[in-house]
Amino acid sequence: MRRDTFLKSMAALAVAGTVPTSWAQAAAMKMMLPANPGGGWDTTGRALGKALQDAGVASSVTYDNKGGAAGAIGLAQFVNGSKNDANALMVMGAVMLGGIITGKPPVTLKQVTPLARLTSEYNVFVLPANSPFKNMGEVIAQLKKDPGSVKWGGGSRGSTEHIAAAMIAKAVGVDPAKINYVAFRGGGEAISAILGGNVTIGGSGYSEFAEYIASGKMKPVGVTSAERLPSLDVPTLKEQGIDVEIGNWRGVYGAPGISKQQRDELIAKLEKATKSAAWQEALKKNDWTPAWLAGDAFATFVDKEFSSLQDTMTRAGMV
Known part of the structure; x- marks a missing residue:
């Protein structure tokens, strides 16, 4: 035809x-x-x-x-x-x-x-593999001691991980205005900063960090969900005494x-x-x-x- x-x-x-x-x-x-x-x-x-x-x-x-x-x-x-x-x-x-x-x-x-x-999706907070901190508790201790010394890495200002960082600070008695949040234009830039140790702690959706967590290049230390994620057996912030829950x-x-x-x-x-x-x-x-x-x-x-x-x-x- x-x-x-x-x-x-x-x-x-x-x-x-x-x-x-x-x-x-x-x-x-x-x-x-x-x-x-x-x-x-x-x-x-x-x-x-x-x-x-x-x-x-x-x-x-x-x-x-x-x-x-x-x-x-x-x-x-x-x-x-x-x-x-x-x-x-x-x-x-x-x-x-x-x-x-x-x-x-x-x-x-x-x-x-x-x-x-x-x-x-809920956010997961991670530490670089070579971080001097072992868990979220140590990060919080440093945050209380010197808020500006803890660099939080994540997406743009106003992202859920930015909001979560401010909520964490407030929940542990630190002025949210004093947190040192480093905003990146996209997940790729944030991942590079975390892997390079250019930030103290990074936050994002689990899907963005999954392969790096699996390979041991990032260490998950807390999630913003009410209960632990099925695919990631990491304590929630609430389990660690930080009354913060936020979804994305x-x-x-x-x-x-x-x-x-x-x-x-x-x-x-x-x-x-x-x-x-x-x-x-x-x-x-x-x-x-x-x-x-x-x-x-x-x-x-x-x-x-x-x-x-x-x-x-x-x-x-x-x-």
Whole structure:
């Protein structure tokens, strides 16, 4: 069959509604990753892109890493460069809310379209393999003695590990304003700093540190969950007498200006992707907890989370 005849036949089938679902729904999609390579958003976005293709709802996915300012730089590019684009997605999460609260950028999440929350993950704090400290208790003792001498390494200002560090300080009687937090543009930079011993202690999602913990290059000393993580038998902060618990969730937004129908179609594609074998494999590999919440319910959740984080950060002296 000639190519033009084939295409005309497929067009006729589409009109009749008899094209296979994968043909009708698949589209070339674009993914904004508002962080440098190697971090949680990068890992999440690329895993999601693979899942979209595995589910047959995306013919291809291109990625654009744009790190800095807790995602605000990538958010600004997404707002200005993806208007009305029903095939554009942006990965984001709790870190972006914290960055907006502290940095007060000219762009906000109100300018883009909330689609769905995907996962939840807790932070793990680690020491470099050659650290003079053996556990979190020794780090806290040094923090009490000289707050500025303890360098906390992690993501951008306002990230969950930054908030957790401030909460830890407050919980042990240290002024949160005195903590020495070193912010990095992405997970890759933070990992390099920890491995190089350029920070005292580092924090991030377990998935970002997993391979280094397994190889012995990092020593985990505490997690921010209520209970120990299934894949990491390390005491929680609460077990160690530090009353701090904080989670990190990640989600997806669509472009500004898309219609409700386009939004709902994107949500349906995302939901299908989260049921794919590729996504289930990513959840297991990265120890992510499924946390699906879509549409208006997700938008309401983000608004409440923003208010809660703002209150927590204000109380911790970060705002």
